[in-house]
Amino acid sequence: MPIHVPELEPARNRSTLRIPPGISLPLTPRLQAAIDTAEMRRLAHVGQLGLVALVYPGAIHSRFEHSLGVFRLAVAFVDRLRADEAFTQHVSTDDASAFLAAALLHDVGHWPFCHPIEDMHLAAFPRHESFLRNILLGSELGDVLRNDWGVAPERVASLVEGTADDPAGRLLASLLSGPVDVDKMDYLARDSLHAGVPYGRHFDEERLLASLCVASDGTSLAITSKGVTAAELMVFARYVMFSEVYWHHSVRAATAMLQRAVWTLRDRVDPTRLVRFDDASFVRWIREVAVDTPAAPLAEGLFGTRRRLVKRVASFASREHPELHAAVAGRPYAELVSIAERLAERLSAHLGRPIQAASLLLDAPPASREVEFRLDVRMPSRAKTPWRSLESLSPVVRALAHEQFDDLVKQVRLFAAPEDVAAIQNSSGLEKIILEAAGDVCHEVTSSETP
Numbered sequence: 001m002p003i004h005v006p007e008l009e010p011a012r013n014r015s016t017l018r019i020p021p022g023i024s025l026p027l028t029p030r031l032q033a034a035i036d037t038a039e040m041r042r043l044a045h046v047g048q049l050g051l052v053a054l055v056y057p058g059a060i061h062s063r064f065e066h067s068l069g070v071f072r073l074a075v076a077f078v079d080r081l082r083a084d085e086a087f088t089q090h091v092s093t094d095d096a097s098a099f100l101a102a103a104l105l106h107d108v109g110h111w112p113f114c115h116p117i118e119d120m121h122l123a124a125f126p127r128h129e130s131f132l133r134n135i136l137l138g139s140e141l142g143d144v145l146r147n148d149w150g151v152a153p154e155r156v157a158s159l160v161e162g163t164a165d166d167p168a169g170r171l172l173a174s175l176l177s178g179p180v181d182v183d184k185m186d187y188l189a190r191d192s193l194h195a196g197v198p199y200g201r202h203f204d205e206e207r208l209l210a211s212l213c214v215a216s217d218g219t220s221l222a223i224t225s226k227g228v229t230a231a232e233l234m235v236f237a238r239y240v241m242f243s244e245v246y247w248h249h250s251v252r253a254a255t256a257m258l259q260r261a262v263w264t265l266r267d268r269v270d271p272t273r274l275v276r277f278d279d280a281s282f283v284r285w286i287r288e289v290a291v292d293t294p295a296a297p298l299a300e301g302l303f304g305t306r307r308r309l310v311k312r313v314a315s316f317a318s319r320e321h322p323e324l325h326a327a328v329a330g331r332p333y334a335e336l337v338s339i340a341e342r343l344a345e346r347l348s349a350h351l352g353r354p355i356q357a358a359s360l361l362l363d364a365p366p367a368s369r370e371v372e373f374r375l376d377v378r379m380p381s382r383a384k385t386p387w388r389s390l391e392s393l394s395p396v397v398r399a400l401a402h403e404q405f406d407d408l409v410k411q412v413r414l415f416a417a418p419e420d421v422a423a424i425q426n427s428s429g430l431e432k433i434i435l436e437a438a439g440d441v442c443h444e445v446t447s448s449e450t451p
Contacts (some may be wrong), residue, residue, distance in 0.1 A: 045278035069186035074103035085213035112282035133157035203233035274399035295356035310415035365410035
């Protein structure tokens, strides 16, 4: 059946909402009702890029602005795909409305500076998507979904969480979180715009939208062969944004500081309270609870009256330092802290001066890939193989996802207090000392696991 949603219906004299860069959204009554809720208004005071703003001063745009941008793209996705019989075979108007609501509300459970904390994979901190269901079921926003949107809050939550198990739910969830999705397409361009860099703004959104189709399995998104170059450009945009913005070495220094501060204060953190914070209340909270703890210099260096970040001592890419990278990358956060503590002890003895463990920070990349694109491509009707993977068609994608990103961008970094950097850099055998510290911790972990 045809899909009819208010945002795609022609309307005379309809109000619009303007967001950067010069984009107009159709301000339908149900959209107005949703964005006026307290839950959405909180996002106007939560930064989209968090700690990145310490390095790129213009990157102070909000999760609210991003959510509106994602909604705008979700409307464009539905507009493109509602002409696709494979899409309308599973997706009804009610499903499309639930998807649009999910796109708008996908960050409602996002707390300030969320991603660095999530990357620690601590049991006490579930992913922010898991908070959305309870928020929707117990808030004004849930009532707006039922009364103004005509959709069940549980359905919206299942799309954001990726837990929907029906064909329409799986297909729509892939539009929210997949190789090409409404979230990535917005944040790459928006983050690039506000950071003042060109890298994320030139992946040919129009061509990519025009190439969207449903994969052969009927439950995931794909592209036609006409969109391959646009998809390659998006992979490249994501790679460069991670390399130059999200994982800039000073951003990683700030990230390491926040993670160590949260680790130190982990017994004083209530995650259910975090999702009610905006940036200002989070900063007040962490500065207050850090007083008289080893986390205090870290919290003050990040959020105090004077920025004082730890400095990079050394970086170790897997291609040049395969043994050290393998020994540290992907380790649980508790083990990284233990390695840093052993390293501080060894360096103190080696240098004949104290190196404070609280300010010696190891930053190790997560095991998961950040730019890998597993995306199906529908080939022209004359092709012998009707479907191909993007990676099989594009050596550019293979190289960026594996060699460039894994081997060069995802480095292990060592940071220290500014006054300690020169002494540590000038010490002989630093790589060997780190490997010895990692070996000590590995042995301790293995011994504790042996019955």
